[in-house]
Amino acid sequence: MNKQNKFDSTIEKIARTTANKTGRRGFIGKLGGFLVGATLLPLLPVDRRGRLKDAHAATTGTMDRSGFKPQDHDTQACDYWRHCSIDGNLCDCCGGTLTSCPPGTSLSPSSWVASCYNPGDDQTYLIAYRDCCGKQTCGRCSCLNTEGELPVYRPEFSNDIVWCFGADNDDMTYHCTISPVVGKAS
Amino acid sequence: MNKQNKFDSTIEKIARTTANKTGRRGFIGKLGGFLVGATLLPLLPVDRRGRLKDAHAATTGTMDRSGFKPQDHDTQACDYWRHCSIDGNLCDCCGGTLTSCPPGTSLSPSSWVASCYNPGDDQTYLIAYRDCCGKQTCGRCSCLNTEGELPVYRPEFSNDIVWCFGADNDDMTYHCTISPVVGKAS
Amino acid sequence: MRIFQHYFRNGRSAIAGKIAIATLLAASQPVLAGGAVPSQLGSEATVQLMDEPTILTAPPSDAKRVYVLDPGAFHMTSQIFTIDGNNSELLGMTDAGKLPHVLLGDNGNFMAVPSTVYNRIARGIRDDYIEVFDTRTLNVIADIDIPEGRFLTAVMEHMATLSTDDKHLLFQQFSPSPAIGLVDLEQQKFVKMMPIPDCYHLFPAPNQNVFMHCRDGSMLQISYDNEGNTQQKPTKVFHPEDDYLFNNPAYSRKSGRLVWPSTNGKIFQANLSESGAEFLKTIEVFSDQQKADKWRPGGWQPVAYHDDRNEIYLLADQRAEWTHKLPSRYVFVIDAASGKQLRRLELGHEITGIGVSQDDKPYLFAVSADDATLYTFDAVTGKELSSIDELGRAPSMVFLPRE
């Protein structure tokens, strides 16, 4: 319950930051304040233990109504902490990795963001989800996580959009999602 | 076992008829002899009891390695006797009926044939399977029946071909299959 | 109705013309496609049958006609299932491309489907278009080219709409800049991308008006003429920033009633008309005790509204925060005037989206993406009446005429 509260306050902070930068009633806010902080953070919770490849990689860790319960050891499970706001397929199960697109896809430079809690170091990080585009839906490791996910009128937090803006060849087609870290969110 | 033998001999009869008409080593034979007989037969095992619509029409009656075991009461099950050589979807589950295509599809005038045993009257009938075309695969009531089904080099008995030759708009795309009767096969 | 007849008179020949061009193109290829019956197949290819195969036509639409959309999970192709909701009988299917909209016009007599395809499955040349189908024959009666501007999201019912008089179709563009695409259905042609500010959803009102919801919590009223010139007027802010509204509100083209729940259990309502937006008192759905018991709304298409009964149907379950898109097993029926809970229906299945028929013996239609099944309930008693399964990969939305 404590962690949940902490998480909520992070999301609220993002929302307020956005509002502050642009005025509550402005159009779309910017995460500028965040980014400055983020790029100064040298230590990242990147998993350096190598990937725990499970040959039998059925979709696991699916969220239910009891909420998102993050773990920090299996990047190919839906409940891996960085995936807290992914509605789609983990690229790690599609020929990519946690932060790389599969061969033959195109990486969109645009992203939606969420604030995810890492149980490994008890810290919260900002994740910028990027879609790998130009192939049909991967179909493996399908996750529906919605931690901090906002409606479409707050597009920068919405995971319902095909986030392929700026992808090669104008391919607005969804294949899978990677979970790179922007930086600490608190 | 008796029925199985009877069935086999029917298939063989078709094969021989085909061969006789065109010579064993000719190209593709004709079912001419059959058709003359068939069109003279007035009595057909058409189900006149009305359709037994099951609101919960999951795929049922799927064939296993013990072989095709026909029944004569549920036209929406894979094991309904007329479907003995269907590899695909029953139009009866797709908005059509046993002998009608669903709205918006096109009916191919071409067909593959098989000889199916009707347990209701202990007779064997020739069925000319026709594909309804121009929409993507229906997906409901998927059956893989292969009673009397022959390899592609005997195309008139092969259910692996997209049988949309002659369909409207050249749409060589498979939606579902109907099971009209040609006539008695013995 | 006039438009519909127009399609039949002129639309058909327009389509036939397109197909003729396609055939000409094909004929310039060295070899034709497989249209003709191959000569080497012989007589069995056109064997004479004792049965008389036909192509069916669906019965006319009624209040309990239901369309179920399976867009998959952002897949490149979709299926729309036409179902007779009286008895859960499947009447036919319609194909569409990536993340299509399903727009029912003329009391359900036609269906317009804005759609997107690529010529190499998920890459290559993009093509956006609107197909109009006769809902009895499921034949295409118009195929209208539009700019490649559809905003591709998990399907949100009101990101495209027919005007209240069925004369126009409007669809939303997000990139490269916000706009509404205006399509003239009578002329069967695209008119213009009409620039707008950063607003979302399209709720039509009479006389070429449409309302959108903007990021700041206000609505924007847009009047447009036949050439796509607009006048735009904002309403007041009607909901706080931290009440996050669901992506799929209920809106009645007939009455102009907008019913919009938030993830924390409030319902915002407005009556939209040419003269503006009239906002109603916000409903707090759950009691303090229910909130303490973690009752919250959830699902993809979580709300339906019955015009004549003035009843709101809301999908809900006991759940943690931030699980607002997961399915629910219950529907709370709320009086839209008083905000009181009238009854709670236990559906017994994991339901993704709901709709209610607008007749006086209403049925509640509830689709489960998990089960790929549409369940039908008596909307008053909550009794399960029938169901139909095998509806594709992940059917997530239901559509009814006149809603």
Add this chain to the structure above:
Amino acid sequence: MRIFQHYFRNGRSAIAGKIAIATLLAASQPVLAGGAVPSQLGSEATVQLMDEPTILTAPPSDAKRVYVLDPGAFHMTSQIFTIDGNNSELLGMTDAGKLPHVLLGDNGNFMAVPSTVYNRIARGIRDDYIEVFDTRTLNVIADIDIPEGRFLTAVMEHMATLSTDDKHLLFQQFSPSPAIGLVDLEQQKFVKMMPIPDCYHLFPAPNQNVFMHCRDGSMLQISYDNEGNTQQKPTKVFHPEDDYLFNNPAYSRKSGRLVWPSTNGKIFQANLSESGAEFLKTIEVFSDQQKADKWRPGGWQPVAYHDDRNEIYLLADQRAEWTHKLPSRYVFVIDAASGKQLRRLELGHEITGIGVSQDDKPYLFAVSADDATLYTFDAVTGKELSSIDELGRAPSMVFLPRE
């Protein structure tokens, strides 16, 4: 190899040219597609990351590279999964249209995929084409237009083929008349539809020869020149009419060995070369006792052949007659010279199709359409080594380099 390098030198620019044309076409539309990052998204759209996202490249192909094809059930789109068979690791996916072929050339360095799409999902304008992919980047290195003549059947491995030198690609037409489509891969262009009699499958032999199997039980040897002129010569009849051959025989482009089981448990073999077809002694796979116990072959891709070990792998199970397409749970390993059963592998899963790696520690790859899973076994001991699941809707075939 030469062809492959050619693609890299020239193919790329050809493709780039096509895309440029596509862009020009798009630019003539009133509004462009969503390629640019929408201005209204602001800086978060291109936020700077601590991680460095990249696009991966697969390691070079080896003998244990496996491709699994999921064509669905006559669906309009397909997926091809690239898998490192050493450890069942998925390396990437490739899209294709309706009932595509998977043709591996240059020891697995490129993959050619003849495919078919329609511009309105399953109707409208048909487009047949061949895409050539670099198997490391999975990028398209050529897109070759062909006439709309592909014979659309549940995918049969040998209805399209590369020539033994990878210079040509051949595909089969059935309607309106039987023919082979000849494609020049070096020139990246379609050459000609070459008329043939009523024969099926394409088994390439050196120096522009290809063999087909005809309805009467003979083979037809076809020599073709670069312009698509043919010389055709029939072989003797090599199997009786009532031995129904499976639709998917095993054929080694390397050795010219054709291994073709019938549904009643015989195996016909031939060595195909420029000088003709040499037919080997027919193998009777099962003993009288095994036949009495109803052992019969079955599956969609029921046979594989290991060149150096001269071993035949045959999917089989105890089954009724006329169940030849249902999956099997066992593989019988047969000495191709003596016809003797060497060993029987119990797979423990319902297997649809098999392939074997051509190295000296061969793995048997077995795909289950029911489980949507590829299982990997030691081909000698039969021990299950690994598996990978969630491979689409109904993956039914495996392909390996050099087979």
